[in-house]
Amino acid sequence: MAYLDGELPTDQATEALSHLELCPECQTLVADFRGVSQELMAWEVESPEVGIPLEINTALGERLQKREAAKISSPRLENRVMTSRWVWAGALAIVCVAVGLTLTLTSRNRNEDRSTAYPSMASIEQYLMPDRNAEIAMARSAAPEAISADAKILVLGWRGYETAIEGKNGFVCMVERSWMSPFNSAEFWNPRVRVPLCFNPGAARSVLPLTIKRTEMVLAGLSKAQMIDSIKAGFDNRELQIPEPGAMCYMMSRAGYLNDALGHYVPHLMFYFPLIDKSSWGADLPDSPVTLNPQFRDGPEPITEFVIPVGKWSDGTAAPAM
Amino acid sequence: MTSDEALMMEFQGGSRAAFEELFARYRKPLYGFFGRRLNNPERAEDLVQETFLAVIRAASRYEPRALVRTYLYGIALKLLAAERRKFLTSSKSGQSAPEPKTDGTPERMLWVRQALEKLDAPEREILMLREYEQLSYSDIAELLRIPVNTVRSRLFRSRLALKSYLESEAKSNPALRASAGQPHPGRRGMQ
Numbered sequence: 001m002a003y004l005d006g007e008l009p010t011d012q013a014t015e016a017l018s019h020l021e022l023c024p025e026c027q028t029l030v031a032d033f034r035g036v037s038q039e040l041m042a043w044e045v046e047s048p049e050v051g052i053p054l055e056i057n058t059a060l061g062e063r064l065q066k067r068e069a070a071k072i073s074s075p076r077l078e079n080r081v082m083t084s085r086w087v088w089a090g091a092l093a094i095v096c097v098a099v100g101l102t103l104t105l106t107s108r109n110r111n112e113d114r115s116t117a118y119p120s121m122a123s124i125e126q127y128l129m130p131d132r133n134a135e136i137a138m139a140r141s142a143a144p145e146a147i148s149a150d151a152k153i154l155v156l157g158w159r160g161y162e163t164a165i166e167g168k169n170g171f172v173c174m175v176e177r178s179w180m181s182p183f184n185s186a187e188f189w190n191p192r193v194r195v196p197l198c199f200n201p202g203a204a205r206s207v208l209p210l211t212i213k214r215t216e217m218v219l220a221g222l223s224k225a226q227m228i229d230s231i232k233a234g235f236d237n238r239e240l241q242i243p244e245p246g247a248m249c250y251m252m253s254r255a256g257y258l259n260d261a262l263g264h265y266v267p268h269l270m271f272y273f274p275l276i277d278k279s280s281w282g283a284d285l286p287d288s289p290v291t292l293n294p295q296f297r298d299g300p301e302p303i304t305e306f307v308i309p310v311g312k313w314s315d316g317t318a319a320p321a322m
Numbered sequence: 323m324t325s326d327e328a329l330m331m332e333f334q335g336g337s338r339a340a341f342e343e344l345f346a347r348y349r350k351p352l353y354g355f356f357g358r359r360l361n362n363p364e365r366a367e368d369l370v371q372e373t374f375l376a377v378i379r380a381a382s383r384y385e386p387r388a389l390v391r392t393y394l395y396g397i398a399l400k401l402l403a404a405e406r407r408k409f410l411t412s413s414k415s416g417q418s419a420p421e422p423k424t425d426g427t428p429e430r431m432l433w434v435r436q437a438l439e440k441l442d443a444p445e446r447e448i449l450m451l452r453e454y455e456q457l458s459y460s461d462i463a464e465l466l467r468i469p470v471n472t473v474r475s476r477l478f479r480s481r482l483a484l485k486s487y488l489e490s491e492a493k494s495n496p497a498l499r500a501s502a503g504q505p506h507p508g509r510r511g512m513q
Binding site for chain 2: 005032033037039041042043044045050053055056059063064068120121123125126221
């Protein structure tokens with residue numbers, strides 16, 4: 001059961017998963033318990049939309065005021081007037097050393113910080129965009145207007161993606177969230193991530209369902225292990241499919257935020273295939289503009305995804321060189 | 323994205339914005355916490371407010387040993403216990419706790435609520451902390467001051483019991499049985 005709740009370390013979760021595949025009794029139990037979790041989600045509590053109540057605001061104001069007053073009147077601070085030139089010089093030296101050390105440690109620890117910054121899912125509202133029109137505009141900015149103006153637009157709601165605008169040309173534009181990162185990504189739960197993209201019709205039929213499914217599972221509170229499990233099952237029972245020939249998407253928005261490591265990144269196109277060797281596209285070779293996207297690498301989705309940067313953002317302005 | 327713990331430290335240092343951010347992050351989850359346990363929206367709102375007031379009052383004593391999330395639910399659990407004690411006293415003196423409002427409540431939601439009410443209180447609390455508040459086993463153990471293994475075993479028992487309640491309900495109510503097999507509205511993704 002700890003496996004179901006995502007409470008097992010990766011090695012034990014893998015063992016549990018292997019056992020599960022061979023144990024029909026456990027499979028039934030897992031399915032039953034998942035059913036219970038799903039049923040429990042039917043009990044929703046609608047919270048009224050309110051700002052910070054007056055009483056809290058007053059208490060907050062009083063606390064902050066007291067704190068300020070304490071700072072000003074603190075005899076300890078009043079008496080600690082450092083007049084000696086030598087004392088100042090010593091303090092300055094300490095500060096310099098500290099700043100130097102901090103800079104060194106900051107760059108060394110940046111990756112570690114990232115890996116521990118988002119250990120679990122934040123509250124759902126942090127992943128939502130309160131301004132629906134802003135989300136529509138961001139989704140559209142993924143591709144040139146000639147494509148996105150007639151595309152179907154999806155926006156993220158409390159229960160999953162919803163159609164905000166029906167399309168005419170078979171393209172679907174949306175803003176993906178952090179849980180479309182690899183499952184082992186340190187930023188899998190980064191609520192700042194906003195990834196605008198426009199799927200072409202082939203990708204809308206074959207790749208978009210993955211985004212929909214992962215999102216549904218995240219919002220239903222499933223653990224990563226459960227999601228991986230369910231995606232594998234989805235491909236096994238053909239609920240999910242491998243990418244159609246020609247499946248691709250546009251990611252040319254300057255408004256996106258891919259993750260803390262890449263920020264806005266550069267405008268690019270992505271091409272989806274059933275698992276193939278990256279050498280067939282010359283990806284990641286010296287001076288090759290093609291890179292293998294790690295999004296699905298080593299993941300439960302049998303998909304290979306290549307990225308090719310392009311020179312302009314969707315609004316036609318020049319992009320920075322990579 | 324600033325972590326909850328960093329925000330709490332900033333608030334300790336005098337940042338109003340840090341408190342406002344924490345309030346924005348936790349108001350709705352805390353409302354859900356009280357709302358599900360009290361069936362009284364007005365009191366739920368009051369207790370959310372009291373939780374944040376307690377945070378303000380105790381800010382200087384906060385130490386980043388536990389996650390802010392656990393810290394907040396710890397306060398919420400204490401307030402909930404006090405609220406229940408108050409009801410117990412008032413019901414002894416002739417007043418009764420308000421009946422949960424059921425007007426317009428979807429049948430499935432009532433069904434789940436009734437099934438949960440059939441569980442033993444300690445098991446129900448553990449199950450709810452896990453399923454609705456998404457707390458880890460160790461967080462639940464710490465909050466309820468019980469061993470992690472107890473959390474694990476009670477969670478198992480409560481899920482098993484709930485499954486059997488839900489199944490027997492579904493048998494006696496075919497309409498619910500039909501809806502129980504369906505995904506929730508809006509969770510079906512693109513049509």
